[in-house]
Amino acid sequence: MKAILQPLSCAILLAASALAGAADLTLRVDDVKSAQGNLMVSVFDSAASFMRKPVANAIVPAVAGATTVMLKDLPAGSYAIAIFHDANSNGKMDKNLVGIPTEDYAFSNNAVGQMGPPSFESARLELPAAGGVAIVSLR
Numbered sequence: 654m655k656a657i658l659q660p661l662s663c664a665i666l667l668a669a670s671a672l673a674g675a676a677d678l679t680l681r682v683d684d685v686k687s688a689q690g691n692l693m694v695s696v697f698d699s700a701a702s703f704m705r706k707p708v709a710n711a712i713v714p715a716v717a718g719a720t721t722v723m724l725k726d727l728p729a730g731s732y733a734i735a736i737f738h739d740a741n742s743n744g745k746m747d748k749n750l751v752g753i754p755t756e757d758y759a760f761s762n763n764a765v766g767q768m769g770p771p772s773f774e775s776a777r778l779e780l781p782a783a784g785g786v787a788i789v790s791l792r
Contacts, residue, residue, distance in 0.1 A: 675726035677784040681719055682736055684790045686757060688717045690740040696724060697733045700773035704735065715740070733776035734761040738791055757791035 682692055692715050695707035702708070713722050715738055722736075737746050737758040747755045761778045764771035778787055 676729050676780050676782050678724040678727055678732075678780050679784070679786045680722040680724060680734065680736075681786070681788045682722065682759065682791060683719050683788060684757070684792070685715050685717055685720050685738060686791070687740060688715050690715050690738060690742045692720050692722065693737050693739050693744075693746075694722050694724070695735045696727065697735070697773065698730060703733055703773040703776075704770050708732075727780055729780055729782040731777050732761070732780055733764075733773045733778070734787065734789070735770065735776075736760070736789060736791070759789040759791045761787055761789060763789055 678696075680694065685692070691712050694711040694713070696709040697703045697706070698708045709724055709727060711722050711724060713720060735758070737754070737756055739745070740756055741747065746758065749755050760766075760771050760776040762776050764776040766772070766775075770776075778785075
């Protein structure tokens with residue numbers, strides 16, 4: 654019995670120490686035009702994964718004016734965030750016939766791309782171990 658409990662205790666301690674290094678990011682999204690639908694938030698931790706494979710996602714009901722999104726338990730480090738207002742709640746970013754988004758969107762640092770999303774570097778923000786706050790404006 655003691656041999657079973659010891660590895661289990663180690664696993665619990667490792668999990669607890671991993672969470673102890675986790676930080677929370679409070680994201681305030683301004684210029685939300687309506688309370689219809691949801692804000693879809695994706696968090697990326699590298700240029701290689703940017704706009705491909707998020708490390709975290711959040712879906713929160715839109716609040717006209719400003720909406721606050723809490724992203725919990727992220728390891729301290731560099732991140733880029735992409736947000737869009739899924740006003741019609743269809744779960745995807747709507748685009749016109751030539752591929753231009755028809756729903757409002759934003760990136761961390763209010764980064765803007767040319768003919769597509771911005772680079773990871775221009776949207777990159779640093780999340781310290783104590784947590785942080787980021788503010789973006791939908792366009």
